[in-house]
Amino acid sequence: MFILIVGCGRVGSAVAKRALDAGHEVSVMDVDPLSHVRLDIDETSSWEDSGGRFTVGTALEVDGLVAAGIEQADVFMAATSGDNTNLVISQIAQRRFRVPRVVVRVSDPGRAAWYAEQGLQTICPTQVAIDQAERALLAV
């Protein structure tokens, strides 16, 4: 599979590395060129030498998405630090570029729940933390 991940933070970079290790083609895009360091840390060879791709670009710029390979992507993940950015670019990936599988990280549980009802595959770290904390605290 060809996987495009926008946002090279803790989540984006870690998922990218695992996907590459699992034998997938992986392209990562981030507005900050320095975020690339996350892909190399604790690795024996560099991200590019391992076969990964990295593009510097702003997610709403269509040229950047195309350069990062969105037209070939089988899976798209929006993992920037901005909920609204993630929700907008994932809809661009889904509706404009017809990427078959789109996953979007949304920190706010309210928005995550509503957009999930609208058909987006949302991941809400806050909701996961709330559920885990509840189990830990209340031992249910």
Place this chain on the structure above:
Amino acid sequence: MYVIIAGAGKVGWNLARELIDKDREVTLIERNHDRFRVVEQELEHVVQYGDATELWVLERAGIQRADLVIAVTGDDEDNILICQVAKEKYGVQRIVARVNNPRNHQHFKMLGIQPAVSATQLIMRLIEHEVPEHGLVQLLALEEEHLEIIELEVIEGSPAAGKQIEQIQLPKGSLVISVLRSGRGFVPTPSDTVAVGDQVLLILDPGLESQITPLFAPATVAD
């Protein structure tokens, strides 16, 4: 009419003032605390502190009964989100979004956020209106209704010059709605005559411009 405005920058604050002057009920939402404090000095309870992209903030502002939601924050993603949620989740009838970066206009359009207003485009349109290089000025595009209104200046020697409106061979799907002559406008009858120098306003199906322009301003077709 109840109006919610997201973003108390220069645009949002002044829109709120204008609407309050016109006796509209307004709530302005601002997420920057310092800015909120400044605006609150003047607008008091009209301005609420919070992030308008959070659903509970919109609900606290009463979005369920809003007739119009205007998103004029400095962030295009936020403006898209606010309008999308207003329209699709809360069923708000009318939305207006500000486009900060004109290159993002395509995203507003694809996600059905209309009208989306961009200062750059408005100024470009004004420039085109003042300096009509191509003879044709697009005044208004009603994208959802698939109609547009254009303005053309009648040029000497054009097929329309000196003709009655009913004699001009306009394509189906277009209509002359007014004529501007010596600074004054009137709604013509079919027997009124079009003169050189008149500015003619037409309503038409998009795409008919290339058939209509040669009738009024043939010289500019070569462009």
